[in-house]
């Protein structure tokens with residue numbers, strides 16, 4: 016055991032599906048201290064973040080929509096290690112949230128998806144200039160990292176691959192950040208996938224999914240009853256090789272989130288992807 020003061024953690028999106036899980040996980044980690052819970056949801060303002068997350072005791076941390084004052088408060092505490100903000104909000108707000116946090120010297124751990132490659136590059140430049148660590152992790156589950164590594168291994172032997180991602184129907188962005196990252200990882204191998212064998216006509220627009228830069232098609236399914244699922248399907252003459260990951264509880268993301276909170280303090284720049292910090 017060390018005598019180090021606990022890491023101050025702000026959760027942004029604390030009233031959301033992921034935010035509530037993060038509040039619980041942080042509250043139960045002895046080396047972390049939940050100091051702020053931000054959420055724009057009008058319904059939950061001033062509620063105790065712990066009670067909202069289902070903890071039996073209140074944490075005395077109220078939900079507030081005051082992001083900048085909270086960042087300023089945590090940045091001003093010189094007795095504690097630098098603060099970390101965990102963001103599970105919305106694709107429309109995450110870029111501004113990250114910039115504000117870095118400007119205050121608070122390290123972002125970002126799960127929110129939907130950032131464009133240009134926005135990620137811009138944030139990387141900003142974090143570099145500020146010498147501030149920032150982690151953007153499209154998927155915090157270890158199972159997805161393993162699926163992606165297996166897909167990279169398989170792609171050496173298969174020239175044809177498509178991705179199907181399936182999520183709950185409250186999801187704002189499509190395709191999922193994970194599917195985009197998976198296509199990017201396969202694309203980094205410099206191989207051309209899916210050489211066209213016939214000229215295709217889509218009788219219904221979108222029937223063949225969207226094509227990521229790497230020539231890999233991504234198909235998005237949205238249904239109640241789903242949480243988060245992904246298949247990477249490789250095809251070759253006479254065989255199909257399917258990799259599939261299923262999420263049955265958002266608790267699966269928490270070991271990755273806690274690891275990222277602990278690792279981001281040692282970084283001086285932006286890092287993208289859980290596999291880089293395992």
Ligand SMILES: NC(=O)C1=CN([C@@H]2O[C@H](COP(=O)(O)OP(=O)(O)OC[C@H]3O[C@@H](n4cnc5c(N)ncnc54)[C@H](OP(=O)(O)O)[C@@H]3O)[C@@H](O)[C@H]2O)C=CC1
Nearest residue numbers: 028030031032033054055056104108126127128153154155
């Ligand atoms: N990286 C990963 O492993 C994972 C990533 N995700 C991603 O995390 C994000 C959140 O997912 P999820 O928890 O399911 O979504 P939810 O909609 O359940 O939660 C988001 C919460 O953030 C609030 N919110 C919206 N905008 C802001 C803002 N500008 N500032 C503060 N709070 C805001 C929402 O309020 P209101 O409801 O009023 O809009 C809501 O309470 C998504 O992008 C999702 O794709 C999800 C799971 C795993």
Ligand SMILES: O=C(O)C1=N[C@H](C(=O)O)C[C@H](O)C1
Nearest residue numbers: 128153154186191192193243
């Ligand atoms: O919205 C979700 O639920 C999820 N979003 C992330 C994504 O877009 O990849 C991660 C996971 O798939 C769950």
